Amino acid sequence: MSGLLIGEVVRSAAEAAPRRTALVHGARALTFAELDAAWDRAGRLLAARRVRRGDRVACPARSLAAALPVYIGAARAGAVFVPLERATAPARPPGAVAPCLVLTEAELAEVCPAPALAPASAAALTPALAHAPAPASAEPRAAAPPEPVLAEPAPEQGTPAEPAPAEGDPHLLLFTGPGRARGVVVSQRAAVLRAHCGARPEPPGVLVCGLPAGHWGAWTAVLRQWQARGTVVLPQEPGPAAVCAAVREHRAARLLGTPRVWEGVLDTAPHHLAALRCADVETAEPGAAPPRLLEAIRTATPGARVRAVFATPETGDLTAWEPADVRARAGTCGTPVPGVRVRLARGELWVRGPLLFDGYFRDKRATDAALRDGWYRTGRAARRDEDGYLYLTGRRRAERERGAAPSP
Structure with a gap:
């Protein structure tokens, strides 16, 4: 590995042991090579939706196996992964997340490496989430790694986002509880x-x-x-x-x-x-x-x-x-x-x-x-x-x- 990046951890495993079983879910067992290909598909899907470094990508977390390709794909794009839970959504206002993209369960099925990993339901989350305005509250403290600000135009479909992800980039946005839940920001390095x-x-x-x-x-x-x-x-x-x-x-x-x-x-x-x-x-x-x-x-x-x-x-x-x-x-x-x-x-x-x-x-x-x-x-x-x-x-x-x- 050349850096503390989630995408490199996974790619290194795929290069070192491509045929080794990495994930078992139900009746389907997948190798590191197969998962690496699924993560590349997730990256291409995000690029096609014009996701850029520092953008927030939200998706259902009811099926961990189905969301994993997006978790890694977002890391490779330098995007922030936001797992959503239906049960807690009412306590977490959509505007507080302000994602640039909310993947539906049907879209998750497109990048899953096998039907066995796809959620049973293809019901979409609320599309309005993708257009929710950012809140007016202050940004995180200056001493913390800032959210990347990109001046470059969005990349063409199928090309990697520029600049490349960095260790200090935020990667996960996790909410910690009901009621006044706070969003915990975790960098790639810390993850x-x-x-x-x-x-x-x-x-x-x-x-x-x-x-x-x-x-x-x-x-x-x-x-x-x-x-x-x-x-x-x-x-x-x-x-x-x-x-x-x-x-x-x-x-x-x-x-x-x-x-x-x-x-x-x-x-x-x-x-x-x-x-x-x-x-x-x-x-x-x-x-x-x-x-x-x-x-x-x-x-x-x-x-x-x-x-x-x-x-x-x-x-x-x-x-x-x-x-x-x-x-x-x-x-x-x-x-x-x-x-x-x-x-x-x-x-x-x-x-x-x-x-x-x-x-x-x-x-x-x-x-x-x-x-x-x-x-x-x-x-x-x-x-x-x-x-x-x-x-x-x-x-x-x-x-x-x-x-x-x-x-x-």
């Missing part, structure tokens, strides 16, 4: 580093991603597996039964899910998990992964490393802990993951490192309140013991006053 294999060491083998399609961590999980040139299995149907079936059918080595997913899986078919070598629980609220859940996972996966990871859209992975940690230190959310620095300032948890987001979309006030001097002020009250283990003790008043909503 690649969050998905680096060393950030969350895992054994080789097939990964079943049990995160819901709209979960922001699903994009990182898939990209992390592809950086290691491994296979990702996405259950074709939602629900614990489909997750258990995918683990059994593909002899998965790893399963990643939220606490709710894990509870459903354990209630459905825990005997299908015995061969796992890594069981990860991803949560934005450490209290949602109680010791009893980790112990239940450990019992069902005797040969696996059981691990809970505290992660947010703003920080990526922040801390990690295992069942033995909570047995010895009740209430801990573990220790910082590699590459992350933490500080306690007047009892508030501050975070610093290369995984941080760039700012809140078109919300300078919230960005300036949260990011100062390279430190992200989480708004969470915390303490740390003598061995470096962190304990979250609540939310500070300053964070409540900012109106930040908890992440899903």
